[in-house]
Amino acid sequence: MRATLSTIAFAAVLATSAQAQQASRTQPVEGMRDNGTGYHALVGARVVTGPGQVLDEATIVIRDGLIQSVGRGTDAPAGARVWDLDGLTVYPGFIDAHADLEMDAVPEGGDIGPTHWNPQVRAWFSTTRNLADDEDRRSALRSQGFGTALVVPKEGLFRGTASVIGLGDEGVRDRVLRPDVAQAIGFQRSFELGGSYPNSAMGTIALMKQTLMDADWYMRAWEAYEASGRAFLPPETSEALAALEDAVHGSQPVVFETGSEEEYLRAHGLATEFGLTPWFRGNGLEYRLIDVLRGRTDPLIVPLDFPDAPDVGYPGAALDASLADLRHWYLAPTSPGQLAEAGVRFAITTDGLSSLNEFLPNLRIAVARGLAADDALAALTTTPASWLGIDRTHGTITEGKVANLVVSEGDLFTEEATVRDVWVQGRVYGITRPAQIDPRGSWEIASDDEWGFDAVLVLEGSLNRLRGYLDIASTGPELPGGARVDLASARAVAETGRIDARFNGEVLGYQGMALLSGSVRGDEFYGWTSLPNGADPSFRGTRTEGFEGPERGTVAMDVPDIDLPFIRPMMDYGRSSIPEQPAAVVVRNATVWTQGPEGILEGADLLIRAGTIEAVGMDLDAPGGAVEIDATGKHVTPGLIDPHIHSGVSAVNESGFAIVPEVRMGDVVTHNNIWMYRQVAGGLTTAHIKHGSANPIGGENVFVKMRWGSLPEDLKLENPPRTVKFALGENPKRRQGRYPDTRMGTQEIIRDHFMAARDYEREWQQWEETGEGLPPRRDLRMEAILDILNQELLISSHGYRADEFLALVRLAEEFGFRVQTLQHGVEAYKIASELAESNVAAVVWSDWGSFKLEAYDATLYNARILIEAGVVTSLHSDNSEIASRMNWEAGKLLRTGLTPEQALSTVTIGSARAMAIDDQVGSLEPGKDGDFVIWSGDPLSQFTRAEETWIDGRRYFSLGEDAAMRDQIAQERTQLIQAILSIEGGGGGRNVEMEGN
């Protein structure tokens, strides 16, 4: 039963300030000038002049838009218009460091002029030049306390320049404080802008890199052109590249909008690589990266978009709630507080909220969940002011600064306070009208009317959430007596001093709602009702008791205190830290499958020192303090390797062009990947994450180790070979409207790009020799293809049929190099001898096939034939789940007649050799990485399971630790689900409630 405040939000300019000074305005005044005095005294308020600085009963004097003085006392200077703010609080006007004024809508028909070939690159777009009449957005921002904002464009990847503007109603020329101070970049492209490339996370980053490099080249190319005396044709014209000049040289900040942990890390990496001056718009997941952010000083601007609670309202729903979602619900509101506690400076933005009206409520939640009010104020005033370069004029209530103020009833950060007025540059904007009546208390009302009744009317609650009831004491002729009815709604209307309420007429014997209105004057009440029977009896009444309750609700934490230790990733089975690396580990008395020259050793030991294999053999001496593992009856194998998975990256295919070797899977590795835990639990220690198969030449792949609990960069294999995905056959040709459509065309577009790369190389050589003409531009795609031709970027080609593979192998040979591996290779057995002769490794499935036409000739004997022919052979999964049980995939090969050692080689040393990482992993030999698995029995048996998985001499999985984690997860899930259920209404995402109303 809520009621709305008597004070309806309104937007009106209550007093005008002096316009900009006469001598510095360009526009003549038409008609009469409208200046007002511009001279105000705000008297009697509690003034928070800045974070941690409060003046009680102070007076602020404003003159011509500036603060003339602020100090204790209530003396207003003569001539100033006096504003009595007794009982109110004044804060410095807020600054939104990443505001969206929705000013960069995409023009119909697309951008015009020489901008950039890619419609997602709009670096030339200027928020200053496009400043428009956006009254609604500015007024909505003001209603949340903001007087200043960095307006950021939101469309495209390179979005254009952000400007600092005032949020008052001055004309566009008087609103800009700092034009075009920063370039804005986002990771999510705008579909409205069109263009097919990039359409993936890695393509986006590749385009960003290429564009930054192009911007650098663009300047040099034009300089060379001018320096030559314009002796040849100029380079192309691109407003976008021209606009990036300052940004690529680090002299103009670049604001990255990051939507996830990973995007933050990627943006940071990109900024570092290119020497940019980065600012970051965060994403609400900062609580997951506190350790990374601690100590970083780049401007960080965080949103207050807190998640709704997961639905746990019935058993089936509760069963589906992941710990990741539950934790996010609980922890997201603590993110700002955690940042402050870690000493990270940050600003707060309204950006990211579905409605601006959520801003202040969410701000209070953040405060209730651990953010000190002073830190919150700093994040909205002094911190953004200094980053935006306006701290001399904005951010505090200080003599000489611009008069940007927030006037509130109550403490904005800890109470259900109401923003009364916002002052922007000495102009006041009313936000809510003050309550002019207080109807709360107990009223005795009576009527002489035939249809009237006597009752006690009780109104209580806070003024903006009025509630109450009627106690009907005596009744009219045909009505039951002595009943109580709650008011269905009640509100007080400030302007008229009237209250309006409604209640269910059933209490009076009617079907329908009854309306009750009354004018309140002091303790007198003159009222009337409108009853469902059409009668409208009138009443008189008097207040017999005043209201005694808190003036307004305070905001308090309503969720139980749950101890949720930091884990990474912040999801089910996340680790509190990376496992220890003991100085030495010795595994005793196991059946050791070395997969090296020593073969399978019974009753042998394995010794790891500092993460590296030191020895394999019988009765090894271990250094004192070594961790001893008795593996009697167990089998030990090298950690398993899967040369082809797609889990663990944010995207798989960049299909915008047929040829995209410039994109890198290494740019988009994610650690938020539950598959990795399942895979390490199945003995997988190394994997090759591949680009998808949409392109004849796809992107660069990445090797990872299953270091579950690490951040993306730490997951990557050290000193890996570089590999690139090719794809043949059905997949690359099935993209409609994009060349090629046949296997013939696939071969030709690859050949054409090989030749193009040689041309590119020659152009560079010529320029380097002569220095004549335009400097060539670095082209990441061509550079990657040159690396392919020079065997520095190894081909790892998807395909099924024998014909297409043979064609690629021969094409490479024509260009004088070698294909490293064929992958999938369902028909590799048909060209086994050719592969052996050309030294091409085969990465195949055990028994997967028939899911498409080109997979119809699959045979379990594929690996057997390849091995017999002398081809380096590996299995792969191409599947997140199968990657977690590669030993069983290898086991199937036993039925083809391979020896156990041969069978296991297809997921260990064979895989390592196929992928050219056999100097590091793949066998248990001295000097290799300490990656091994302890199995309950024969690793090739369907009845065997992995018991421990070690990587770099660290134990990343064990059955015991897994069991303990399950207990911990069960406990946390129960606590969090109970927490949601304990919140009234099942938890609508708000985990605080308002007390005292």
Added chain:
Amino acid sequence: MTTTQRGTMKRTWSRAARMAGVAVAVLWALVPATIGAQVRMTVPPQSEPVALQGATIHTVTSGVIENGTIVLEDGVITAIGTDVDIPAGARVVDATGKHIYPGLIDAFSTVGIAEIGAVDVSNDVNELGDFNPNVRADIAVNAESRHIGTTRSAGVLTTLTTPGGGLVSGMSSALALEGWSWEEMSMQSAAALNVNWPNPNPGRFRGFGGFRFGPQEDRPSYEEQIEQLKDFFGEARAYRDAVAAGAEVRSDSRYAAMIPVFDGEIPVVVAADGAAQINDAITWAQEEGFRIVIRGGQDAIHVADRLVAEDIPVILTSTMAAPGRQYEGYDGAYSMPARLHEAGVRFAISGGSGALYSNRLPFEAGVAVAFGLPEEEALKAVTINPAQFLGLDDRIGSLEPGKQATFLITTGTPLDMTSDIEQAYIQGRELDMTDIQKFFFEKYMEKVRQQMRRVIS
């Protein structure tokens, strides 16, 4: 085909029956001699008694017989034990050191009606519309499907080939995987009626319980679909009652097909994975009075008490799979059979984890052993249990006199790849164990040999 050729073919059968696995010279004399392999040949019905001696016989229902003998006549097991009379004229096969297991049964398969996943025209699984009780899988079975041989090589000799799609998908057919035509292969044309229980939370489950293909968009709500289902069954029951009462009704093949269901002759297999789905499906079946089998059962453990109390069996479709939920153990699917066993739920394991063919069925059961299920229970889950649930246990599912002679000769348990399946019999026919995969092996090993010879010379 000329008469002469037909005669040639006939001779081929008898040779193949005696010399299974050996190249059939007469037939392959017609093709270049360099190819030593053949594609699977179909063999004639058993024509003489056979006794296999000296094997370890895993009967499933009557324990393990060491050094045992098994006698088969006219496709049926006539004797089994350590001390049995070998009929006169019987061919005696020495199986010393070998193991004999019943042929494995895949209770949920598309063998014969699905060939190549992405080639729609090669698949006959989903009929149009929500209610297709009258469609029967067997008549669409391609007896020449490549997957039949591959499936048999893995030890799976019987499949419940099952239509999918809609709410009522049609009839599973029990197929013996040997025969010239579907007619010869079909053991029971309508073995079970398949119902896809609506999903209250589309997208939540991987859909292995039902088939994942087929349009799901624009579905009515969960409740509406259940209403439709109830309404359809209500009409069908009325039709059956009218027919039973001799009333004159216009014929309806869909309702007519369901009469055996109302008469309790065949079970209703309901695909349901979520706890709410399983519960709601059971409630429905009880109201209708059906014999019900749950298929899918990813959340069966959450409904275990009820499944035990009502004695409702489950056909698990995804044991070798990732857990359905992030917080569940990595072995959530692997250990599901062990947990159901401990809870007392009766279950079968099917080969339904996304494979187009059933050759991974043994491993779907084997993985459960690695994660706590006793080996003999895993074996039951792919032999006698599915036979019982689907009313086939009078003929297959265990090695007992009177049952069909459908079994495997192996070097060890068929559930583990460390042992080999050497020979299979279906209804007494000694199979040609060649399959397309072995054919390619023979052919392309020959290519490797030829090229090596060329390199050497």
